[in-house]
Every structure is written in C-alpha cells, then in structure tokens.
Amino acid sequence: MRYRVPHERIASLKEFTIRWIQRRLQYADFWALEGVSFTLPRGEVLGIIGPNGAGKSTLLKVVARVLQPTRGRIRTRGSVAPLLELGPGFHPELTGRENVFLNSAMLGRPRSETQRLYEEIVDFAGLWDFIDAPLRTYSSGMVARLGFAVATCTVADILIIDEVLSVGDTQFREKCFDRIRSFQSHGASILLVSHNMTTIQNMCSQVIWLSQGRVRGFGPAEEVIQQYRDSAEVPAPS
Ligand SMILES: Nc1ncnc2c1ncn2[C@@H]1O[C@H](COP(=O)(O)OP(=O)(O)O)[C@@H](O)[C@H]1O
Ligand SMILES: [Mg+2]
Secondary structure, eight states: OEEEEESSOOOOHHHHHHHHHTTOOOEEEEESOOSOOOOOOTTOEEEEEOSTTSSHHHHHHHHTTSSOOSSSOOOOOSOEEEEOSSOTTOOTTSBHHHHHHHHHHHTTOOHHHHHHHHHHHHHHHTOGGGTTSBGGGSOHHHHHHHHHHHHHSSOOSEEEEESGGGGSOHHHHHHHHHHHHHHHHTTOEEEEEOSOHHHHHHHOSEEEEEETTEEEEEEEHHHHHHHHHHSTTOOSOO
C-alpha cells in the first residue's frame, strides 16, 4: 500500500486543478505496507502488533476495503464487520441513535434489520441515557462502545478490530472479549490490533509483528510477543 503525500500544502481546489493540468503536482511516495502476506483460517484470531506508524491500521483498512491496495490483492470470504479507528461511519453532529442507523447501514444492514436490533445494540453499549445526545458530546470510550455494539450485534464472518478495546473500561472490555469469543465459536475469523500484549496473548493464536510496513515476525502469539519485547521497539511491557 502506497500513500502519496503532497510535497506542499495546496490551499484550494482551483489551485489543485491548475497544478494537476500543468502536471506540477509533487508527491512523495510512501510505502506504508510492503510485501505483507498472510492467510487467516476460519475461527482463528490473528493479532497485529507493532509500534505507532508501523502500518497496522493501514493493513486493517486494506482488508476492510476502505483502501484499495496499490499492488497485490486481498481475498476474503463472507461478510466483513470492520471496527476501524474512529471516523468512518460516525458523524459528530448526529445523535447516538442516528449514528447507530448510519453505522449499521454502512455495514450493509437494511433499516428494518437495524430497527429490530436497535434495543439490543443500545443495551450492549449501555448508553440509553445518552442515546439522543449528539455524538460530539460522547467520550472516546462511549463512541467505541457504540461502534462495537453496532458492528457485533450480528455475527459476521470476519471481524476487524483496531485498538477500540483500549479506550473502553474494564467491564466493557470483558463484555467485548466474550463477544469476540462467541464470534470465534461461530467460526468467524478475527483480526485484532492492540498495544496491550496481555490482550493479544489471551485472544490470539497467531501474531504478525509489523515494523515500518514490513512483517518482522509471524507465528505463535507467545513467540512473536517475546521477539517484539526483546527488540528495542517496545519501551516497556504493558
Ligand atoms: N492517509 C494517509 N496518507 C499518508 N500517509 C499515511 C496515511 N495514513 C497513514 N499514513 C502513514 O502510514 C504509516 C502507517 O500508518 P498506520 O497504518 O496508521 O500505522 P499504525 O496503525 O501502525 O500506527 C504512518 O507513517 C502514517 O503516517
Ligand atoms: Mg493505528
């Protein structure tokens, strides 16, 4: 996956268009992922670890098809429920309720189905008291609760989780883990990014260690976590 980062700030669409026509747009190419390849079997949880900027979120976005890879391809079988870094699928000015419907629609659910699942979603998120307030008044933990509840109220074949568990409180995290395990017992495959090595160790069978867009380690969780800890990349055990 290559990102193109503009060399200079372009202030307006007009200026952008003029430069584009004149072919005066300058970019720096940046390979956020290079030569990454893996297979995730049904019913397995794959952990992805690595320092900030390693390419973890980029990898999840590529699998979720939010980004199209510059080269190579992704093959997925079945439905994908992505829980990415907050942003896509949420609107700060809409209420929690409206965001449930927006988010659910983006996962491909018809409105009638979301209607049917609505109570269960808000119950799981534990947000009845805030559900009619605009999302911008929510804490990041509350947004994460809502996102997790929407994404996991039906079982998908592939669940993608980017760090969202780290902002929730302990009690909610436990609920999330239970849900992830029940997904797994239904044969779903899970991709999990976390900086919490205990979480990774408990949940994942296999782990990919990414560093500067490349795979530095891939194998059984315990082994790869140990390699990662032994490297200079991880400051202190968490
Ligand atoms: N939209 C983008 N445009 C340009 N560069 C990006 C973009 N998104 C991420 N990057 C860069 O790609 C690298 C990997 O980012 P990311 O996948 O978010 O890392 P991680 O999730 O492991 O912290 C970082 O160096 C980041 O600056
Ligand atoms: Mg990230």
